[in-house]
Amino acid sequence: MAQLRTMILFGTRAEVIKMAPVIQLMQADPDNFKPIVVLASRQYQQLHQAISYFNIASDFDLNVSSAREIGSIEHLSQLLHNFQTVISAAQPDLLLVVGDTMTTLAASLSAFYNHLPVAHIEAGLRTDNKYRPFPDELQRRLTDELSNIYFAPTNSARDNLLKENVKADRIFVTGNPIVDTVKANYRADYQSELLSSIPANHQFILATMGRVEYTGLPMERVFRTLRDVIETNPDLELICPVATDSEAFTIATRILANRDRIHVMPLMNLGDFLNTAARSLFILTDSAGTVEEATVFHKPVLLLRDITERQEAVKAGTAKVVGTDPTSIQQAVFELLNDHHLYKKMTSAGNLFGDGHAAERIVKLLKEHY
Structure with missing residues (x-):
């Protein structure tokens, strides 16, 4: 051949x-x-x-x-x-x-x-x-x-x-093949300066948002909602990596930066992102790829979109579509933080992708x- x-x-x-x-x-x-x-x-x-x-x-x-x-x-x-x-x-x-x-x-x-x-x-x-x-x-x-x-x-x-x-x-x-990439880049002994800065008695959630159609008011609503979540949960922190060449970075910086327990930063390299995601409590994202990545680590996902083509994750219960409505996001976050049965259910699916x-x-x- x-x-x-x-x-x-x-x-x-x-x-x-x-x-x-x-x-x-x-x-x-x-x-x-x-x-x-x-x-x-x-x-x-x-x-x-x-x-x-x-x-x-x-x-x-x-x-x-x-x-x-x-x-x-x-x-x-x-x-x-x-x-x-x-x-x-x-x-x-x-x-x-x-x-x-x-x-x-x-x-x-x-x-x-x-x-x-x-x-x-x-x-x-x-x-x-x-x-x-x-x-x-x-x-x-x-x-x-x-x-x-x-x-x-x-x-x-x-x-x-x-x-x-x-x-x-x-x-x-x-x-x-995104699953191949995630598994190949996971490190059980991973450490970072960012993770070391989070107190041992705190947990953190990871948020990513960057789709163009949500830029502007929808994105502002989401970031303000996340800010409120962190302010009302003193043992919870937020990690929010954003592309610095996007309008999303400007919005995130304006609403989230320089606040206690909120870490707004440029995009991490892939290895840092995946290993940070693997250690999060749960993930909020508008990225379909992140939904797939999260299933490898058995992390619940709140999807900041109105619809998804990754229906397997929704049907299996590992992802929930919450859109950009503040009430919907707050309710879903509250349930994950307080309903241990629900949290366990959202982490129990097998290899979906x-x-x-x-x-x-x-x-x-x-x-x-x-």
């Missing part, structure tokens, strides 16, 4: 976290694989921090402005134009994409027009509302329509694809099929 020239595209930190174990396995098998890594975003702080953490070198950097800077339509247009140039230069045999970003959709469209097969990691996740979350849900659905092989993270995701008339022999339940061997399955299946 000749090398399978596999183009892998990164536009967000989350994509790096999920793709890193796949790239590492491909790099360890140079007789069969030639990964071609393309950076597709100017989201420098988050994206470049992640690829540096995994020591991943890029082959192409598109340097495309973010949708926030130039608008979604122009962002998509630039991605399509630049991907065409890269595909012509690199001559890949296959595009391997993940998730639901505009990078993923643009790459899949480019592959279609160039008659290249697309393999989609995280295929089949659905909210059943194409506008929520926007534009992620439709971008994921369109990517599935353009794909040739489907790596579904769960049985539920596979069933969604079957309902949409995707042929069963093109769908493979692999688990999500995989067993830590998803990347192995994906690479093996690619080798078999191409």
Whole structure:
């Protein structure tokens, strides 16, 4: 078998976290694989921090402005134009994409027009509302329509694809490689200056928020609610890492910074974040990826969104959708702090999103099929 020239595209930190174990396995098998890594975003702080953490070198950097800077339509247009140039230069045999970003959709469209097969990691996740979350849900659905092989993270995701008339022999339940990354980076003996600064008789909650649609009043409501929670629970602390190049950091700093038992800080590297999350009491987040990460550590999640495509976590009871309404958040936090039966129930689910061997399955299946 000749090398399978596999183009892998990164536009967000989350994509790096999920793709890193796949790239590492491909790099360890140079007789069969030639990964071609393309950076597709100017989201420098988050994206470049992640690829540096995994020591991943890029082959192409598109340097495309973010949708926030130039608008979604122009962002998509630039991605399509630049991907065409890269595909012509690199001559890949296959595009391997993940998730639901505009990078993923643009790459899949480019592959279609160039008659290249697309393999989609995280295929089949659905909210059943194409506008929520926007534009992620439709971008994921369109990517599935353009794909040739489907790596579904769960049985539920596979069933969604079957309902949409995707042929069963093109769908493979692999688990999500984000679980591989979490397990590989957990350290039982982890220590940090931050954790050492928290008194032994205190517990802490972890909060992350950064989705663009919640920037502004919804985010302000959440941060004020978290501030009130900490002020009314003297043995509780809050850790809140935020990207410093985002408006979220400005809001978090204004509302939360310089207050007792509240730690607002720049984004941690992945290892620090995962090991801090593993030691938290519970997590509040608007990130779908963090929901998956939290299940590995059996940590309850209060999801600061109105809807989620990770329904497995909600059905299993490990995650609860609370949105950005202060009353809903306060009630959910109060229950977790005071209802020990509920807390135990939210920590008792098994491996919802995989067993830590998803990347192995994906690479093996690619080798078999191409």
